[in-house]
Amino acid sequence: METLRQTLSCPVCLELFTPPVLVLSGAHNFCKQCLEEILLQQNCHHINGFFHCPLCRKVIYLRGRGIVGLLRNSLVESILEKFKYELEKMCTQEKRQLTQICEEHGENMNLVCLTDDEPICAICKLFGKQEDHNVAKIPEAYNARKKAFIKKLHLVHKKSEEARKETEKLINELTAGATDTKVMIDAVGTGLLKDICYRMAELQAKLHHDYSTKLEKLQVIANEAEASGQLYQQMETLLEQHENSVQFLQEDKKFKEKIEKVLEGKASYQDPPKHKISINSILKSSSEN
Incomplete structure (x- = not known):
């Protein structure tokens, strides 16, 4: 076995060949990785270069393909694979024997x-x-212990199956409970959403009503303000463009009633809160209804 090991060992690294195994023209085998290191050591960097066999010193020409052009020894690789298998088998047997x-x-x-x-x-x-x-022979103890072990094996398997089935049952119950609870949550949530939507619609209707009412009142005030503005323009025109004192007095008499009405009228816009809308006012008026 040792002789075969030496035959299947690389002369460079002195270990078992690491595939791929390349064979030179002098019938010497090397690991591909070892040959690559040899080429570096001998400064062979070109695909058309040459190097010397580490064993026989024969010149090996790469002929334009580099190290890829060298032959691969499939036979050695096949023998190496079988040798490693048998070697591993022997090591396993030796370990088994050592345990005894x-x-x-x-x-x-x-x-x-x-x-x-x-x-x-x-x-x-x-x-x-x-x-x-007290002692017993190993074969006798082995047979008795093996039978007892098999019984315990069946008990453990039974226990394991019972635990698995019970766990699956609990998981199924948990899943079913979670599903039922989700359905209930969805139902309750849908009801709450309906109430919320109804409440929102109610508040929006109240908002629209308040807005429309207050906007209408403000438009009346705006119209009054526009009339006051027109009166101001007429008064300013009279002041600047009257032809004589008689005409001024006659026109002033016409403006007197309008002026008094404007000056004595209550300015409703001076009460800002009356014309504003807030969420508190909407909620308060809605709850009172």
């Missing part, structure tokens, strides 16, 4: 100490700390 060897005496463990509940070798029983302990 007594670490203290290096003998096969063929007994089970019933007191300490652990495998031991014959020397442990004859001369070791288990000398006065």
Whole structure:
């Protein structure tokens, strides 16, 4: 096995070949990665360059394709794959055998100490700390323990299935409860939304009514203000353009009643809150109704 390992080892890194494995014209095999390092060491950087085989020193020409143009040894790679499989298999068997060897005496463990509940070798029983302990042969203990283990396995499986089914039941109940609660929340929410929409419509109607009423009153005041403005313009024209004192006195008599009416009239615009709208006033008037 060791000879085969040496045959399947790269002469550069001295480890098992790392595929891809390239073969030179002198029949020497190398890891592709190792050959790349050799080319660097020998300053071969061109695809048409050349280098010397590390073993026989034969000149190897790359011929325009670089290291990619070298042949790949598929046979060695196939043998290497099988060797690694067998090597891993042997290591597993060795580990399995080592687990059956007594670490203290290096003998096969063929007994089970019933007191300490652990495998031991014959020397442990004859001369070791288990000398006065009750023991049994491993095959007998193995068969009995295996049967008991299988029973416990079934019990654990049964317990696990019961727990799984009960958990699934609780999850289903939880999901159903959440679904029912969501339906109720949607129903209550829909009712609340209807009440809110009705309340909003009621408030908007009250707002429209108050706005229309107050706007109408303000338009009357605006018309009065416009009439006052016209009177002012007429009075100013008379003052600046009267032809004589007689004409002024005659026109002044005509304006007297209009002037007194304007000056004595109550200025309703002087009470601003009366003509304003606020959310508090809307809510208050709506609750009173």
